[in-house]
Amino acid sequence: MKGGLPKSIFIESDQCQVILGVDGGTTSTVCVCLPLLPFSDIHNLPDPLPILGRVFAGCSNFNSIGDVAREKLEKVIAEALFDAGVKQSAVQAVCLGLSGVNHSKDQEKVSGWLRNTFPSHVKLYIQNDAVAALASGTMGKLHGCVLIAGTGSISYGFTEDGREARVAGAGPVLGDWGSGYGIAAQALIAVMRDHDGRGPQTMLSSCILQSLGLSSLDELIGWTYADPSWARIAALVPVVVSCAEDGDQIADEILHNAIQELALSVKAVVQRLHLAGEDGKGSFPVVMVGGVLGANKNWNIGNEVTNSILKTYAGACVIRPKVEPAVGAALYALNFLMKETVANGHS
């Protein structure tokens, strides 16, 4: 790419121009550096995409770590440019998909941080990390619905004319029942109920104790409250899937309920935004990401969620992204940069 790009509307000097994509979460942050792709290529992206630089950092959620997030973001951006071997002046646009960004005031805060780093002609797009996940499936286009089901779960949707809707994603206390935490917590509850006689027997009782190296229910109660981390509880999902695969009815019910919850969260987005059109038959993308939706032997939660969505909306195009959310963020920046350039009469 460094040899020059024919038909590019952006590259006017010999220097390679780049865009940056950041996927910033509570656990980790990834920043990628992509070359500015030529106008003709944006509708026909090269496969694989040319990634000039990619670096990894820890938490960058300012709700968790406060203004330290600013240093983290500046550092991860500088390192990605170093990794790509390009100067900061080569940057034309940056898209940051950050967990914790929910309102315009959040966007203004992060924008204020980065305005000192980049000159005013550099485009800054600051969005929730769900936007980066959506863009990783739509190759940068802000249209459709993304379902993220990891430790937590959220559905986020956008229309082509700029409306948006968010469903679930408010953490375990507030009913993200299809999330990894939700599934695992239901399994722990089933173990309690098996033990104390309120519920039926389940394989989960012995399998969960065994997987945690514990020998009694008392120890399990102690383990549950020893650490408030949701991810620690959510890590029990594979045990639930394994019990369901082995025919345990309770584990099976828990997973079926999670599937209904996840599909419901997508359907609520589609309904609110009329993504399927007035007749409910229109086509729209549904991007699905997150560990809960991954493949297993006999039990594939993602496929079951897909089936449930398709029963209601036959026009849903379910996409499992081939690129990571940070690349999605970079493609989002590329896509919007393109739109703005076209709107400004450069085409």
Add this chain to the structure above:
Amino acid sequence: MKGGLPKSIFIESDQCQVILGVDGGTTSTVCVCLPLLPFSDIHNLPDPLPILGRVFAGCSNFNSIGDVAREKLEKVIAEALFDAGVKQSAVQAVCLGLSGVNHSKDQEKVSGWLRNTFPSHVKLYIQNDAVAALASGTMGKLHGCVLIAGTGSISYGFTEDGREARVAGAGPVLGDWGSGYGIAAQALIAVMRDHDGRGPQTMLSSCILQSLGLSSLDELIGWTYADPSWARIAALVPVVVSCAEDGDQIADEILHNAIQELALSVKAVVQRLHLAGEDGKGSFPVVMVGGVLGANKNWNIGNEVTNSILKTYAGACVIRPKVEPAVGAALYALNFLMKETVANGHS
């Protein structure tokens, strides 16, 4: 009482002999001092009971505050004796019903603390606080089932031959769904689902925001996670009851589910201990305590739980205690002191 008690098998000197009852919880601790009642009176207790001293302190749960609990307990006991105007040497027995006491090692720990305070002839009974609550309804007898539904919920049962069973009581993550926290959390979830389109409309949405002085769902999410206290969430129960009274179907369903959960926890205890006998028709006490079971205008959760229990076990004698758990603990001590004296041939 200080004038001497006819027929007493214990009072042999002129000094008034006393028993102490302690109800020690995570929020507060109460210690009461009762005179040693005469043998004939234990089956026909005076009403009202003569309370010689009563004092109040903060948390005494050693899981919360560690070994500081020892000082707290020693202090509350000393203050209760001072309040009663009797010397420490007058104490014949102490029963402590403490939250956090779940195993024999917990009993040994607390026993070790108090053995320096009282000479070896003083009887020490160290139990879970649910035992004090049960005894407050059975006037000291350790038989039947107690249902406690406050911020948390638990059912605890005992047979006359010393077997016991515990159901629920493992906190909100582990499915205490009938508790105050459980009811309020379901209401918050219903508000989320109303707002984002996953669930039906409910009065809870406006009523909960109004009761907390908040103006948006975002503020409610922030409020939910701002403080990990379960009691703070549970304090929303009156709003749920009020919405149910005003005809809100969602609030009504939440309360009905809670009733089924609370009744189920009692039934599980009864079944495991065969409290109703082989034919399920035997008589046994069910003591019900805690704010959730209290009376309201049209919606009385306690009465509905009672009806559900009676449908399954017609022999259940539901008791709403007239004395507080600390007095229950003192009566427990009195009852056991009596039994041991009889067993030792003093009768």
